[in-house]
Amino acid sequence: MGKLYEKLTDRLREFISAQPVYFVATAPSQGGHVNVSPKGYADTFTVIDDLTVAYLDLDGSGVETISHLRDNGRITVMFCAFQGPPNIVRLYGTGRVVTPADESFAELLPRFGPHPGVRSIIVVNCERIADSCGFAVPFMAFEEDRSMLDEWAGRKDVQQKRAYRAKNNRESIDGLAGLSAEETDPVTQHS
Template sequence: MAKQFDAISDDHRGFIETQHMFFCGSAAADGRVNISPKGMDSLRIIGPNRIIWRNLTGSGNETAGHLARLNRMTLMWCGFETRPMIMRAYGTAKTLHPRDSGFKEAETHFPPTLGARQFYDMTVEMLQTSCGYAVPFFDYAGERDVLAKWNEDKGQTGIETYWDTRNRTTIDGMPTYIVKDTPNA
């Protein structure tokens, strides 16, 4: 049976912090719904109703484009290894690009890394837990180093060029505001 909560408790926090990955769901009023798997030590619980997560450079930039049009987000964790639970955080979020106030403060919660494209600052309005009885067991084998090597090979200038050429719009053509010539620059 699903249970809803108006804040992240210590027990919820403990479950989230033991997960090696989470999923982010976002959608604008039109276009495609996006669900992305995330990992690489990229999420922090800042308070009982606040989560920030670091979005590293990747092939798509759907979440930024969706939030620019409709600032709702869902995060989901699944207990793959031990505890059979599914947890979802529902709320609103704002995108913080490297040029935005708040980006530098968000960076202080994470170890330095090349390729941080955005941070998402989420206000959690509701947390829901449900059984994860049908979620299979998976063993964690470790982090992949492919993205870190890709970022190192590109360097900061190459990454910014990639943002400009590959991350300016969503697959539905919505602007992501990753480059400086945007309204919030």
């Protein structure tokens, strides 16, 4: 059954890197909506060290994760095996939002594959690393990543991306602050 780990072992890193989808969960401090977001593109997730991971935050319709992290920092990232032996790995921790204006952004960006709609990088310091059986998770076959998000972002010019983010990413559905006005400027370089 389940096991706790002091760090991200080689076996856990291998498992994580083999999953084509992962899930991110956050919640505001005071009531509000719990958010769970599926994330695709395996090249948007990286293990930085034994207790630190990061993922590329791409343009989206909402800004819940960014808002919640700025509110309280709490985050859980979950990976499920849909092929092979059953397994679920959860990384519980504290996350921070790294925007293009942050000094560490340029250092982190090359760790990811090329994507045109980069908003930020989410860095997670893991405080609890656990796996569980995953016996009820179904077998599913991975065919390929959907290209729609990258295609959508690739069709937008700088002004269109700025306008989209200003309209959709300034605050969460619960009214928490999301991207500030200066953070809505699109990244000028690809990941």
